[in-house]
Amino acid sequence: MSKEVIMVDDIGMRFNLMEKKVDNLKEYFIKLLKNEIRYQEFWALKNISFTVNKGERLGILGLNGAGKSTLLKIIAGVLKASEGELNVRGKVVPLLELGAGFDAQYTGMENIYLYGAVLGYPKDFINEKFNDIVEFSELGDFINVPVKNYSSGMKARLGFSIATIMDPDILILDEVLSVGDAKFRKKSEKRILDMFERGVTVLFVSHSIEQIRRICDRAIILDKGVLIADGPVEEICNVYEKEYIGELAAKKPKKKKKKKKIPEIKEEETIKSEKEEIPETGE
């Protein structure tokens, strides 16, 4: 069973930050002649190595700018690492920004085929699953309406339905999956939990340690692009709490009062993240 599906070997990602962004020919040639083009090297990731076995659920912890999203993008194949080797076996489905691949002028129906093709599904497969997708998205007659007239929730629902119709080998989740209303969220969570049971490999990025504890069985910590810890989820989460959220942990004695407040805060958070999604999906 313990077959390796993701092998990350000594990966490094370098970004060349131009001191001043040059994006037109005139400036480029003037600067080239004056020998003024200078780059500042910035390593978003450095010497990262780990392997993930089939069925493992790996949580990735780290502060903002630690390189978590960069690592996910490399594994998803969107970015190419500047150094090192990556080996991924099986079909990867990234659930990052749902509906980002939609064409606004296309109807929901046409977008199912388009987005399915983007994810690399064959045509017969989409034909076969078409009704399931429509049904799960709960769009009804709206499926024949151009996507530009959809609400952000409708778009996300359709995106989620298409992306999860096929059981991937590797599922990439960035932050919380708060799609649509409470009812749909429940449904989508169930679908993902079902995938877990069928032994899908999961890469999960979240700032919420609680979620990582609940979903993952293993975790790693990234700090400024360097892998500093790797192990069972409980152990790593404790380390992370102690090292990085020291201030919060210090306030923990007031446990009783806080515990009541936690659900409220969480509610707010999910609402916020939903609101933030609107401009992004609208792109």
Place this chain on the structure above:
Amino acid sequence: MERVFKNFKKYKYLLFELTKKNIKLKYRRSYLGILWTLLEPILTTIVLTLVFTNLRKKADATFPVYILTGRLLYSYFAQSTRQAMKSIRSNSGMIKKVYVPKYIYPLSDILSNYIIFLISMIVLLGSMLVFKVQPTKYIFNAVIPLVLLLILCLGMGLILATLAVFFRDMEYLWGVILMMIMYTSAIFYDASIVPAKWIFYFNPIYHLIVNFRNSVYGTPLDGNSLMVSLGYSFASLIIGIILFYKKQDKFILNI
């Protein structure tokens, strides 16, 4: 190399979907729809005929056919390369989130325009009937310049798409170059009226138009022009593929 083919096979359906999308969306919400593909060349040819008839040395009843053979080829070249140039930028949303072989985007733009271009050939056939240009066995030679045109556009599309990612002003520069190509393509005048013949050697489209016209008017292909267009087409394709493959991993950092 084998991996490239395997990957292409997997994303063949995406190429089909994107090509279909380009064609479908081009005329969506317009009353005449795909008919514009035919109307547009008819209308411009009428205008060009009315304006330029006296420029020709001797009166020619088939002048509209002469214009159409040039204009159809040129406008396909202009439109497809313009669209392919923007393809990486306009699909940046998708490129940033999901892995897809990136050449699919410029390729689908070139192909969808080619299909529209082939449909607009109906206008040329119609005008040949109206102005009594009898097709001969040489008409089959027309396939050669048409295929070379596709290869040329593909190569130029890849080159331009790559450059446009790094330099935004490529769009304006290419607009100027396209205008120069149009005026040196002998679309609405005889090439013989131009004293500086060397100028045509800088124009890849002119030589394709020469051979396409030869095929339509029932004369054999011009060897010299054929060699020049072969050179342009394959050089641009090879340069395009190399440039695109070398730079494609950096696209995402610039869009």
